[in-house]
Amino acid sequence: MTQSDIQDALARAGRLLARLEATRDRDRDALAERTRAVAAAKGRLAQRDAIDTYLRELQQDANRRSVATFETLLTALVQEVLPGEKPVRLDLTTERGLPALDIGVERPDGGREDVLEDNGGAMTNVVGMALRLIAVVKAGVGRFLALDEADCWIAPERVPAFYRVLDDGAARLGVQCLAISHHDVAGFDAGLTVSRIAGRPETGVAIDGPSAACAAAWEPETPGFRFVRLIDVQGFADATLPLGPGVNALVGPNNHGKSTVIRALRAVFYGEVRDSLVRAGASAARVEIGVADGRVLRYVRQPKRTPVNLWSLHEADGALVQENGTVLETGGRDVPPWVERLFGITRVEDLDVHVAHQKFPVFLLGEKPARRSAVLSIGREAGLIRDMQALQRDRVTEDQRTVREGEREITRLRESLGGLDGLDALAEALRGLEGQAGDLAEAAARLRGLEALADRLARAGRLATGATDRARVLADLPGPEVGADLGRRLAEARHRAVIGRRVLAAADTLAGAQARAAALSGLPPEAPLPRDTAQAASHAARLRRLRAGLAAAAGRVAALRDLPDTAPQPVLRPDATDMAQRLSQIGRRLAEARAREAAARDGLARTEAEMAEVLARTGGRCPACGTPTAPAALLAGHRHGAGEAA
Incomplete structure (x- = not known):
């Protein structure tokens, strides 16, 4: 495994450990929150009976006050419509934990009579009408x-x-x-x-x-x-x-x-x-x-x-x-x-308070006592009490659910946290591994430095061996005097190469001069008097220069012909082989130049012969302009007007 692989593995382990630590911290927070919520819910549930009792007593107190008001109002209404009738009495009791209302009249002997069953229809009508009127007002709608x-x-x-x-x-x-x-x-x-x-x-x-x-x-x-x-x-x-x-x-x-x-x-x-x-x-x-x-x-x-x-x-x-x-x-x-x-x-407490049905003119009196008590629940105060009771019921249900689900969640969180107890030890071990990886990286860096130094030492050894071999070979070479003589000879060879190039150039110049001399040999001794004296003087001067140049070229050629055909071969030592090869190449090039000179002379001769034949067929006149001329003049490219031909 390479150092990079080790670092990657440690990085992955660190990320995994960080996720596990985040999960552990989140579960700890959730456990604390759930524990607080369950404790609060259990505390409220422990007070459930006391709260229910208080709300019931509060409702009963409100109902008793409503009952007293209802009794006074109903009695007044009944005695207004039916003079001499017995006073109306309302008895508020409980049935199965719920309020129940009995509506009756009080006999002189203290006994009670039911309004619906024990009295006539007139009493029923008046009490029913009064109950509806009271309900409409209490409803607040x-x-x-x-x-x-x-x-x-x-x-x-x-x-x-x-x-x-x-x-x-x-x-x-x-x-x-x-x-x-x-x-x-x-x-x-x-x-x-x-x-x-x-x-x-x-x-x-x-x-x-x-x-x-x-x-x-x-x-x-x-x-x-x-x-x-x-x-x-x-x-x-x-x-x-x-x-x-x-x-x-x-x-x-x-x-x-x-x-x-x-x-x-x-x-x-x-x-x-x-x-x-x-x-x-x-x-x-x-x-x-x-x-x-x-x-x-x-x-x-x-x-x-x-x-x-x-x-x-x-x-x-x-x-x-x-x-x-x-x-x-x-x-x-x-x-x-x-x-x-x-x-x-609308219906109030599911009662048809506002619009009476024709077939059911008796309001509440035909209902069961628990149903009759609904009229006591109409109104702002009773509505607030009902809202508190509904809120208490909802809160109890919610608390029960919180305790039930919270305890399951607490158990799950504790089990989850139990599996993460070793994270601190893992974190410590990971830090140790990271430290060891750092030491290993430093050791690897030192090792790479040593390997580079070993490579440099190996290269130095190879260079030393090569230098020794070269020194041993150089020990067998001749002394400085041989090198000086070799240098002199090389300089002479280079000089001869320069002379050879000059010979080739002179040969080319000689060929041109000979061509021009041949062209000029056919001229008459005396040139006719030209009409344009300035042009004639120019041609005469040019001819003089050409003759002088031809003489000088002939002299240089005569001097060069005295040189030997090949340069003397120096006695070379084994270590001067390269110089000898270069001198041999110069000699070959000089021979090739002289061969090209001879070929050029032959070609010039053939060309002059061909030009002579052309001029013979044209009567000695230039095929291009029709003026008299000579083959050498055509080959040299000179102007050959009427003056030149003369």
Whole structure:
């Protein structure tokens, strides 16, 4: 394994160790956090019973205070409508840990009677109406109450008192009421707004009511319902029920559609509707309710179409209302959340508080005691207590889950950390290995230095051996005097080579001169008188120079011919072989030059002969210009005009 491999392995081991240490630290933090969370959850669970008991006592205390208030109010209402009746008593108990409410009246002997079972219908009507009115107020939502035949079991002579109590309570509590009745309440001295059913379902039911008076009673921004319009709703082709603040009454004969108004309201606000709500022969039923600021809440039931129910809110001009960019128009089977939010009419504690069902006029009294106590849970204080109880239940569930899952996670983390206990020892061992690797790297560097030094020593040894061998060879060489003589001879050989080159050049010059002499030999002794004397003088001077040059060249050639054909061969020692080879090459080159000189002379002679033949055929004239000339003049390239030919 090389040093690089060792370093790579140590680096990988370091990275793996770092990841394991990070995992260990993360698991330690998670273990500490889980331990704290489980401990806190166990501490809260240990206080669970005490908290539950406190919340129950808090609820019971609130319920007892509500019970006392309810008893006083119910007794006053009952005795107002039914003078001489026994006071109403509410008994708050518990069943299976849950509050239970018994509603009865107290006999003179201290005994208790159930309102529903032990008393007449009048008592039931009054108590039921009062419970609904109280529930609407405590709910803190939409202050609207619709009663269908709530006076059905009250003696006719006590009905006016019933409505006086209802009107007084509605006025004091700010509740708008709609009461459906078969009694003629128009003559009651109760300040009611009365509308009447007119016509028959077969031809279309109409509603006669004080529309103008109702409209004048409202301020534009005051909350409340201005009217209920029914279009193709059962027996109503198109009828409008005007509504004013306070108590409104709709009266008329039985089976003429009074309760259809209640059914329409339950369809709009509770989503309770069937296709039978649609008038026979119509494609859809429409309910419109006038609200504040001229707006209209519209509900449409359209069988065999999608959506089957459609809720929408319209401005006074008919345009759809928009909130935060959202159009308030929703289809489906469930009442849209914005309807409940804007108008506050919905089930409270799963009770039909606002709109009574005709077939179930008795409110709460027919329920079991545990169910009756739901009315006590209505209101802000009870709602806060319920929220705390729900929060406690959620917290207990969450704490139980935290303990259950946390203990499993703690066990897993401890097992995981147990497997990482040796990381510190591994880290120490890795640091030791890294130190050893560093020492090994330093030793390897020193070893490489020693190897380089050994290589240099080996090269020095080889150089020394070569120097010794060369010294031994040089010891056998001749002395300096032999070298001086050899140098002299070499200089002479070089001089002779220079002379040879000069001989070759002189031979070339001689050949040219001979060619020109031959060309000039045929000239007449006297040149004709030229017309251009300046040109003739130039030619004469040129001829004189050529003759002088020819004579000098002939002299140099004569001198060179006295030289021996070959240079003397020096006596060379074995160590001067290279110089001898160079002198031999010079001799060969000189011989080759002389051979080229002889070949040039032969070629010149042949060329002159060929030129002579050409001139003979042309009558001694130049083939190019037609002037008389000689072969030598043509070969030398001289001008040969009329003057030269002469």
